[in-house]
Amino acid sequence: MTRRVCVIGWPVAHSRSPLIHNHWIAEYGIEDAEYVRFAVAPDGAGETIRNLQALGYIGANVTVPHKEVAFAALGRHDAMARRLKAVNTIVTLADGGLEGRNTDGYGFIANLKDRAARWRADKGPAVILGAGGAARAIAAALEDEGAPEIRIVNRTAGRAEALIEEIGLKSARVIPAAQTAKALEGAGLLVNTTTLGMKGENDVEIDLSPLPQTALVTDIVYTPLETGLLRRAREAGHETVDGLGMLLHQAVPGFEAWFGVRPEVTEELRRLVLADIAGK
Ligand code: ATR
DSSP: OOEEEEEEESSOTTOOHHHHHHHHHHHTTOTTEEEEEEEOOGGGHHHHHHTTTTTTOSEEEEOTTOHHHHHHHOSOBOHHHHHHTOOSEEEEOTTSOEEEEOOHHHHHHHHHHHHOTTOOGGGSOEEEEOOSHHHHHHHHHHHHTTOSOEEEEESSHHHHHHHHHHTTOSSEEEEEGGGHHHHHTTOSEEEEOSSTTSTTSOOOOOOOTTSOTTOEEEESOOSSSSOHHHHHHHHTTOEEEOSHHHHHHHTHHHHHHHHSOOOOOOHHHHHHHHHHHHTO
16 A cells, blocks of 8 residues: 655645655655645645545645644644644554654754754854744754753744743743844854745844854755855854755654655755755
């Protein structure tokens, strides 16, 4: 029997998950596996997710805008999905039931460990720009990794306050955008989770000079691969990590759960996804 998995989103044509998972399916010679796109409109998303197995799927990835609906639709979750109230990966457990998981924060940390081997979360405060869904996953993962303090800078301060409260961050604080310089003082990590820097958008324009030279700078935007923020950070002598690896690494635990092989994030896979981005 073919093990079928899909990525659920609306729209979903832009999703690079099929490219990643089908690369691994071929790479590891898994003959009974199939990974497809599944466009699901918002009004039917909860029902579709509850009926996933009846529709012929053993699992799924869930992308924008359905991650919260997927959380609500499922009765069982891993700890991270429960904390974030958002699901990006659905698996069939040994007892046949579905479980919603969230691997976004895992992907973020795994990417940093992969590309900046000396970086450690516990070396200094982390500064997060933005307070959306990605910021939530990253903040929770950084706390779990031992970040001594998390400073959240967001245009809308109320959203940052809500984030801290909802995911129960212990040593986090909101720093108003006007005081970004203060947030950067003594930090060990700066991460942009806003949409700024994406092709066609304005760049993140904060002054990086208060940031210690030893701080790592990373961005979850990966189109372009080197955002304006990453370029300025690199020119100022910081180590930088681009956001593509977060996308690749978040896919690893799902693939392992569905197909029983822990896949590797290789340079070849990075090149494949980059070529796809360049072709669009
Ligand atoms: P995601 O779930 O992908 O993280 P999101 O929930 O839409 O995306 O969040 C986008 C983030 O980018 C938010 O932090 C948003 O700031 P607000 O909460 O103030 O809206 C931030 N953002 C988007 N455009 C921005 C801009 N022009 N200037 C500053 N921040 C911006």
